[in-house]
Amino acid sequence: MSASVAQLKHEGSPRQVVVAGAVAGLVSRFVIAPLDVIKIRLQLQIHSHSDPLSVRSVNGPVYKGTLGTFRQILREEGVTGLWKGNIPAELMYLAYGGIQFSAYTYISHLIEAIPAPYTPPDSATSFISGATAGAAATTATYPLDLLRTRFAAQGRDRVYPSLIASLKHIAQHEGPTGFFRGLGAGVSQIVPYMGLFFATYESLKPVTANSPIPLPFGSSDAAAGIIASVLSKTAVYPLDTTRKRLQVQGPMRDKYIHRNIPKYSGVISTVLRIWKHEGRRGMYRGLTVSLLKAAPASAVTMWTYERVMGMMLASNEKLTKV
Template sequence: MSRDVEHLKDEGSRGQVVAAGAIAGLISRFVIAPLDVCKIRLQLQSHSLSDPLSHRGITGPIYKGTIGTFKHILREEGITGLWKGNIPAELLYVAYGAVQFTVYHQTSALLSILPPPYQPPDATGSFISGAVAGTVATTLTYPLDLLRTRFAAQGTEKVYESLRSSIRHITKDEGYQGFFRGVSAAVVQVVPYMGLFFSSYETLKIPLAGLELPFSSGDATAGILASIFSKTTVFPLDTVRKRLQVQGPMRSRYVHRNIPEYRGVASTIRMILKREGVRGLYRGLPVSLIKAAPASAVTMWTYERAMSIMLKLNDEDAD
């Protein structure tokens, strides 16, 4: 069996897994940054007929659709507006990718050495490993996720001048707990998301590899399909997380002036349903799914290629 069709849990040392995960996160983030900014802007857009002015005298939604959001940001903020929050996001993706793949690798290895009566089937083992990896990575890197969202939510007015000033402001005005607003929604979301993603990916990876798709794209295709399925399932919790992340004393200074005050996951869901209906929980889903394809494809393809190169170099050194 070639390395291309082996399971992730069987590949590489701990250091190689960390390096491959970090490289995959770094490259993936840069590629999908503009789509991520568009998604966050749409998710934060609260709209009902009773809403006050939301932005520069506009009553109602600022953004209308993915393409409209993209054009609006370009027109109002320039091309750099599409990469707002990219510095904390790059740090987030590198750290998250490294932690995620490391924990996944280690958890899978631990599950594989359990005695037969307790050893889960491959699909179940992938789900458990993915859920554990996602939970640990999300919790450890959450402050960077919050900073990414807050910078992406800034319009032409700068709420925070720099990454350092944002950390200083949040620490002073909100305390250390301010860096973890919405973390419960993130953890509740990531367990089924990562579990579904990795179990779907591992299930699809081998049969797709057997199809001999061009440019070794079986890994990328498996990543796309797994991400679309898992992301759609848990998307409402992602919206809740974004709404909670921009709470605090600066709430009225973001590009959306009318972001309501939310407290807790359950109450946020109830408030969104009451004000905006079910549709409010799925704002930004189309662009999120558009983003999921290149993000997961680039992440998994880069991870597999980086790991393959490192393993090949190891083999050459061994010779």
């Protein structure tokens, strides 16, 4: 296996991988939180400009475009409105980052242990490891993802007064399965997304490292992360929209900022209904801000991961010399 592909998998101990992944997820989430809120608000919006709106006595959607959504949230909910759902999201990213990178490393080692000539090529190893790691991290942290979406979907009128209150309400009125609404769409999305992301990232990293052109963020890691994220996110975006629509189902569905969210049940039926009533635009609503979010998020994640891992390895090296 080439050194470029093996680098991410063989750096650091399992504990260091978990720490670096968790820190990377935490930092990344804080940076992109406002874009995440904007994306969720747009994904839950089903109206075209000609449709009457149930939330207000006007025609048209609640939000119009990324900048319009940003300004409206600031005007009506203040700066803190852009960080709604940040507490469960930070917890999710903290856990997600650690689980994702540790699972990626573990699965990669298992695949590399397969004897020749059955050892898969580097690209297949990266895809399988990334997809498996993404599925494991998504499932383990899904309740936090659902809470993030529900809090981000709240307007000035709170649906849930606190995180604890939301946990109690969902448990009481929706049961344990209520915390996993839309998990099928989440896993269906994350498996190809993370597989494509890691395979593209590992392939582009040696190319960007030797690029004669100045790279964004001054790092080949960041540039490779940006390109890999944009390509992967666009490919699976309809499933992300489906997941968000399913996550706000339940007894509080008509109390969010979009009070006429349809009732959905199941991944396939949701995809078909969105396509039938909203078309391709409905499937990709919020894609622009999603790509704006995905690029810096992945760049910050990979850049932070590599730097934190580097600092820990350097620290260990100094200690061994003492």
